[in-house]
Amino acid sequence: MDYFGLIVDGISITGQGVAHIFFVSRLTGKGRRLWHFAAYCLALYGIQWLALRLGDNGIFSIAAGILGLYAISRFGLGNQRPVSWLAAVLAFYVSQLSFGILNSVEAVSLPSFVGSPMLYILLLAAQALYFVLCIGCYRAVRKLLAWTEGNQTPYIGLLLFPSLFFFAAELYILQSAYSFFDPGFSLEEVGKHSTLLLLQVMGLAALLCTLYAYRQLCQGFQAKAELQSLTQAAQAQKVYIAEAKARYEQTRSFRHDIRNHLSVLDGLLKNKKLEEGREYLEKLKTVSEALSFPYQTGNPVVDILLGEKLGLAKEIEAEVSLVLPSPCGIDDFDLCVLFANVLDNAITACRAQDGAKSIRISGKRQGDFYMLTFENTCADKPMPPAGTGFSNIRAVAEKYHGAVLTEKAGGRFSLNVLLNASVM
Numbered sequence: 001m002d003y004f005g006l007i008v009d010g011i012s013i014t015g016q017g018v019a020h021i022f023f024v025s026r027l028t029g030k031g032r033r034l035w036h037f038a039a040y041c042l043a044l045y046g047i048q049w050l051a052l053r054l055g056d057n058g059i060f061s062i063a064a065g066i067l068g069l070y071a072i073s074r075f076g077l078g079n080q081r082p083v084s085w086l087a088a089v090l091a092f093y094v095s096q097l098s099f100g101i102l103n104s105v106e107a108v109s110l111p112s113f114v115g116s117p118m119l120y121i122l123l124l125a126a127q128a129l130y131f132v133l134c135i136g137c138y139r140a141v142r143k144l145l146a147w148t149e150g151n152q153t154p155y156i157g158l159l160l161f162p163s164l165f166f167f168a169a170e171l172y173i174l175q176s177a178y179s180f181f182d183p184g185f186s187l188e189e190v191g192k193h194s195t196l197l198l199l200q201v202m203g204l205a206a207l208l209c210t211l212y213a214y215r216q217l218c219q220g221f222q223a224k225a226e227l228q229s230l231t232q233a234a235q236a237q238k239v240y241i242a243e244a245k246a247r248y249e250q251t252r253s254f255r256h257d258i259r260n261h262l263s264v265l266d267g268l269l270k271n272k273k274l275e276e277g278r279e280y281l282e283k284l285k286t287v288s289e290a291l292s293f294p295y296q297t298g299n300p301v302v303d304i305l306l307g308e309k310l311g312l313a314k315e316i317e318a319e320v321s322l323v324l325p326s327p328c329g330i331d332d333f334d335l336c337v338l339f340a341n342v343l344d345n346a347i348t349a350c351r352a353q354d355g356a357k358s359i360r361i362s363g364k365r366q367g368d369f370y371m372l373t374f375e376n377t378c379a380d381k382p383m384p385p386a387g388t389g390f391s392n393i394r395a396v397a398e399k400y401h402g403a404v405l406t407e408k409a410g411g412r413f414s415l416n417v418l419l420n421a422s423v424m
Helices: 003-028 035-055 059-076 081-109 118-145 157-177 185-270 274-291 302-310 332-353 388-399
Strands: 316-319 358-366 369-377 403-409 410-422
Touching: 003 035, 003 059, 003 118, 035 157, 059 081, 059 157, 081 118, 081 157, 081 185, 118 185, 157 185, 157 316, 157 358, 302 316, 332 358, 332 369, 332 388, 332 410, 388 403, 388 410
Parallel strands: 316 358
Antiparallel strands: 358 369, 369 410, 403 410
């Protein structure tokens, strides 16, 4: 019995099991537990024992190992099916690729040590180097993939099949040139192993390039979706600006004609036509109410936006104590982006919870800074991930040399937007 081979096999299987679980959990952002490592390593030992009993050439053990890692990822870590398959395939591909590269290096550099006690030390060093190479490849894959489950999951099919192709090519190389965990040495095959080493390094480079292209593709899809959302928001905000300008012109016309209206009223009162005067006043009241805003902030665009957004959410109690600086250096479009996104998020959060619903908007100036504060009721549970709306709010704040601060306490959410008043 080759006890040294058994020790190396045990180290290799245990190390691979630990590395696989770490890789999958870090790739998908899921927490790992001790039983994940224990269950998976025991499964690998069982698979290896069964493979030896069946005289397997490696295909069965790898297929069973991928299935076991898929099960841990799917049911232990709670990942989605396509995510679990991809993570398992990548984990095994990287480990087998690292194994193949080290085998090629060993076949080229170690034949002269066959029969020497130094060989055992070099094999242990090669095993350590294998784990270093494997971990380095895992880090590169994880960094390039930059996993975010939800925005990349719909496109997993674009990456799974190229990964399977790379994996199949690596398995063919291992099957045709090496044996598992028992590297063979042959001086006559140094040239062949050097070529195989080059091919496997190129395979690793091809995988990393594919992952980079995949990440860029996902970012492109996400940017396109955000652009469509921004385009729709821009069209809506142009409507607010146009309506505000129309209201402003109507108000100017009304103010211009007010003297004529007062003259008419004066004539009706002098002629003691009280009923006609009362009717005329009612007409003036109707016109003035149509021109007035339910919320007065000093900016007609914001007034229109607040009136429409909060007017459609009548079930929510709204309190607005805000007067924007005058003159205000913030572009009307940026004001629309800021207030529209904040109000949409606040109204959505209010409607997602039972009980009293309220939104409070306030603002105050402190030196060169102006603080806008938005508070709303919300469900007492973790907030969903920030979306495009919040990134738009942050972009406006950064444009005016400011910052965005959020706070959630119980059933209330607070958003503070700090703007540098000196650049307004």
